[in-house]
Amino acid sequence: xxxxxxxxxxxxxxxxxxxxxxxxxxxxxxxxxxxxxxxxxxxxxxxxxxxxxxxxxxxxxxxxxxxxxxxxxxxxxxxxxxxxxxxxxxxxxxxxxxxxxxxxxxxxxxxxxxxxxxxxxxxxxxxxxxxxxxxxxxxxxxxxxxxxxxxxxxxxxxxxxxxxxxxxxxxxxxxxxxxxxxxxxxxxxxxxxxxxxxxxxxxxxxxxxxxxxxxxxxxxxxxxxxxxxxxxxxxxxxxxxxxxxxxxxxxxxxxxxxxxxxxxxxxxxxxxxxxxxxxxxxxxxxxxxxxxxxxxx
Amino acid sequence: xxxxxxxxxxxxxxxxxxxxxxxxxxxxxxxxxxxxxxxxxxxxxxxxxxxxxxxxxxxxxxxxxxxxxxxxxxxxxxxxxxxxxxxxxxxxxxxxxxxxxxxxxxxxxxxxxxxxxxxxxxxxxxxxxxxxxxxxxxxxxxxxxxxxxxxxxxxxxxxxxxxxxxxxxxxxxxxxxxxxxxxxxxxxxxxxxxxxxxxxxxxxxxxxxxxxxxxxxxxxxxxxxxxxxxxxxxxxxxxxxxxxxxxxxxxxxxxxxxxxxxxxxxxxxxxx
Numbered sequence: 348x349x350x351x352x353x354x355x356x357x358x359x360x361x362x363x364x365x366x367x368x369x370x371x372x373x374x375x376x377x378x379x380x381x382x383x384x385x386x387x388x389x390x391x392x393x394x395x396x397x398x399x400x401x402x403x404x405x406x407x408x409x410x411x412x413x414x415x416x417x418x419x420x421x422x423x424x425x426x427x428x429x430x431x432x433x434x435x436x437x438x439x440x441x442x443x444x445x446x447x448x449x450x451x452x453x454x455x456x457x458x459x460x461x462x463x464x465x466x467x468x469x470x471x472x473x474x475x476x477x478x479x480x481x482x483x484x485x486x487x488x489x490x491x492x493x494x495x496x497x498x499x500x501x502x503x504x505x506x507x508x509x510x511x512x513x514x515x516x517x518x519x520x521x522x523x524x525x526x527x528x529x530x531x532x533x534x535x536x537x538x539x540x541x542x543x544x545x546x547x548x549x550x551x552x553x554x555x556x557x558x559x560x561x562x563x564x565x566x567x568x569x570x571x572x573x574x575x576x577x578x579x580x581x582x583x584x585x586x587x588x589x590x591x592x593x594x595x596x597x598x599x600x601x602x603x604x605x606x607x608x609x610x611x612x613x614x615x616x617x618x619x620x621x622x623x624x625x626x627x628x629x630x631x632x633x634x635x636x637x638x639x640x641x642x643x644x
Numbered sequence: 645x646x647x648x649x650x651x652x653x654x655x656x657x658x659x660x661x662x663x664x665x666x667x668x669x670x671x672x673x674x675x676x677x678x679x680x681x682x683x684x685x686x687x688x689x690x691x692x693x694x695x696x697x698x699x700x701x702x703x704x705x706x707x708x709x710x711x712x713x714x715x716x717x718x719x720x721x722x723x724x725x726x727x728x729x730x731x732x733x734x735x736x737x738x739x740x741x742x743x744x745x746x747x748x749x750x751x752x753x754x755x756x757x758x759x760x761x762x763x764x765x766x767x768x769x770x771x772x773x774x775x776x777x778x779x780x781x782x783x784x785x786x787x788x789x790x791x792x793x794x795x796x797x798x799x800x801x802x803x804x805x806x807x808x809x810x811x812x813x814x815x816x817x818x819x820x821x822x823x824x825x826x827x828x829x830x831x832x833x834x835x836x837x838x839x840x841x842x843x844x845x846x847x848x849x850x851x852x853x854x855x856x857x858x859x860x861x862x863x864x865x866x867x868x869x870x871x872x873x874x875x876x877x878x879x880x881x882x883x884x885x886x887x888x889x890x891x892x893x894x895x896x897x898x899x900x901x902x903x904x905x906x907x908x909x910x911x912x913x914x915x916x
Contacts, residue, residue, distance in 0.1 A: 362672035362716055366754030369667050374753040375744030393783035400780055404771035407815065474768070476745050478784050479758060639747050 377638045387481045394484045398491035405492075420455070420500035424448040424507065431568050440570050441604040445508045449601055450567035452500045453594045456526075457533050458558045460493040464537030465554050468545035468641050475642035482641045483634050486541040490534045497526070508601050521600035528623040529593040535626030538634035545641050565590040571608040582608075589622035668839050668870040669719040669742055669759070673751035676712040676737050711737040713894035714751065719839075724871040726881035726902060728909055729891035735874045738891070739841045742872070756869065757838035760785070762829070770817040774805055774827055777816055781831035795834055802860070803830035804853055826853055833860050840864055841872045858883065878906055 360368065378386065387394075406415050424447065432443050440446050467489045468475065468482065475482065501522075509515065544550045565588055566574065574585045585591060586609055596615055598605040609615050712734045719725055727735045740746040741753055743761040768777040778799050782792040803826045805811045805819070816824055842861060861884060865871040875881050881888060881902060888905040890898040898905050 362670050362718065363752065363754075365667055365718065366670040366672070366752075369756070371667065371670055371754035371756050374742055374755045374759070375747055390783075390786065392789045393780075393786075396780055396783050400769055400772050400776060403776075404769050407771040474784065476740060477761060479744060479760070480784055480786065642745055 375639055377635075380632065380635055383481060383483075383635050383638070387483055387487075390480055390484050393480065394488045394491065397484065398488040398495065401488065401492045402495050416496055416499035417503055420448075420452055420503050423455070424451060424503075427451060427568060437569060439572075440606060442511050442513065442602060445511045445513060445602055446598065446605050447568065448504055448507050449597050449605075450565070450594045452497070452504050453529070453597045454562055454565055454567045454590055455500070456493060456497045456529060457536070457590055457593075458562070459496070460490055460533045460537050461540055461558060462554055463489045463493065465540045465544035465551055467537065467541045469548060469551075472642055482638055483538060483631070486537045486634065487534060489541075490530065490537050493533070494530050501526075504601075513602055518600050522597060525593060525596040525600060525619065528596075528619045531623040531627045532589055532593070532619075535623075535628070535630030538630035539626075542634050542637045542641075545637070561588075561590060564588055565594060566608065567594065570606050571595070572606050574608055587618055589619070589626070592619045592622065665720040667718050668721050668756045669872075670754040671715055671717050671738070671742070671751075672754070674712055674715050674738070674741060674748045674753055675710070675750040676734070676741055676746060677749045678709040678711055678737075680707050680709055711894055712741070712748075715891075715894075715896055716751075717889060717896065717899060719870045719872070721869040723887055724865055724873065724885040726885035726888040726905075727872060727874045727891060728876075728878065728881060728888060728906070729897070730913070732893075733891040734894040735891055736843055739843055739872060739874055742839070743841055755839060759839035759841055760832075760835065760837040761841045761843065762832040762837075768816065768828070768831075771815055773815055774800065774803075774812040774819070777827065778812075778831055781828070782834060785832070785835050787835060799830045799834050800827075802833075802856065803827045804856075822850070829857060833857070833864060836867050837864065839870045839872075841874075843874045844876070878910070882906060 377383075403413075406412050409415055411418065424444075427447055428444055431437055431447060437443055464486050467486045471485050475485075540550065540554070544554075562568075564585060566585075571591070574582055577585070591608065592615055595607050595609055596619055599607060599612065599615070609618075715734075715738060727739070729735050737746065739761060741748055742755060743759050744755070745761065768781055772780070775796065778796050779792055782795065782799075783789065787795075800806060800812045803823075805823050805827055811819065811823065816827070819827070858880065861871070861873075865884070871884070873881060873885055885902050887900070888898075888902040889896060890905050890909050898908055
């Protein structure tokens with residue numbers, strides 16, 4: 348470093364040349380995908396802590412507090428059972444309560460993650476405008492919060508399934524990889540809708556309708572054998588519907604005689620893993636490409 | 645009318661000038677434009693909205709606010725720079741852009757390392773206790789969980805929220821606005837920074853806290869390369885900065901030694 352130089356070597360340089368000479372970087376530049384993943388990994392503690400905090404905060408105003416984690420899915424199952432099991436009396440499915448609640452809870456995992464994910468950027472603008480961190484932390488922690496809620500509802504589900512007379516078998520262990528695949532799929536979709544929701548706030552209004560349509564296409568409330576009546580191409584579309592696949596995997600694992608749309612189990616696992624991979628990687632890249640836009644108002 | 649203090653920090657500033665000056669922040673003709681959605685104004689039927697979506701044109705109710713109109717300056721290591729100007733002159737906007745939180749529309753901002761913005765509006769979770777917010781805030785700044793555990797008690801002490809009973813374990817929504825602001829400042833000030841941007845943070849809290857926080861900013865500044873301070877309190881700018889930039893409606897009106905700039909600014913403000 349030339350401390351003896353009387354003439355400042357920087358004189359006569361333009362601002363950009365001056366910055367380049369001293370190795371300054373452009374503020375808020377988007378890091379490369381690898382660097383971004385590395386930074387995100389460094390923020391794993393924040394992601395976990397934020398997910399936990401959101402879970403605690405979500406029931407902090409309710410008198411029954413965390414009990415709602417279990418009460419909400421239970422009430423949900425009761426309402427749907429009342430309508431589809433008692434009023435509309437679906438008798439074609441053996442052990443309808445367990446069939447219904449399995450579908451409902453698995454679907455609800457993705458539904459609540461997507462609905463929360465749509466707002467994960469727009470409802471945290473204060474945090475985004477104040478602090479610098481990889482923005483993907485927010486949608487990812489949303490996914491984790493929903494995963495924690497899923498675990499609570501799984502306890503309820505296991506109770507219902509056992510009480511309704513299903514035997515406990517080794518196949519139950521298949522729930523673990525099935526739920527993990529679904530969690531990866533969810534993370535990808537949440538990243539996708541988080542970026543879309545950050546750009547246009549109208550998405551928040553449309554999302555519930557999309558999710559409801561998706562629910563009717565996933566065979567949650569009625570027997571999946573109804574889909575066989577559709578024209579051939581439509582049945583194929585439904586067969587590859589990721590949520591139907593994850594629901595069928597769970598039903599296969601937990602229930603003995605539940606009707607399934609996909610007959611081949613290998614195909615179910617392949618499609619489930621494929622969707623997780625495509626959504627996970629695609630969602631992450633799509634979200635990363637918009638990194639600089641978040642918080643712009 | 646105009647009080648005159650000798651800035652106590654002048655000596656350290658001249659010391660660094662004898663060496664080659666190393667720029668830490670280079671702002672090159674930066675323009676920043678906000679887009680503001682005004683909600684449904686007159687003449688926006690659903691059909692018209694749909695047509696705009698299809699044709700991908702901007703809604704008439706989206707207004708553009710040109711907050712910063714071509715600013716250029718260079719900040720060097722060891723400098724403390726005050727940013728002053730009337731409300732809406734673009735001070736906070738340019739600070740956010742330096743922190744990389746707002747993109748520039750034209751021009752460029754180059755920085756060394758990752759500048760940190762220390763503001764009072766680091767929104768945390770109001771439903772959580774102060775303690776949990778401290779942990780969360782520190783993690784969000786990228787601190788390691790071990791360091792967070794070590795510093796958490798110190799942060800709460802510094803904020804003084806426990807002076808009237810055990811508030812740290814109560815949810816933040818029960819805090820007065822001053823307490824919440826003090827806690828946020830204490831969290832933000834707990835980390836060492838290369839380039840530190842301070843936005844009105846010193847204006848929060850009572851006199852005792854203000855003294856503590858000014859002291860803390862001085863310490864941070866000794867460790868940091870460069871400090872920017874946005875404030876409406878000219879006295880705190882005078883106390884901490886030797887260089888001041890005066891912004892007015894998005895352009896630099898004056899850039900120079902604090903005393904001169906503040907004198908000109910006060911004359912301008914009084915004549916209005």
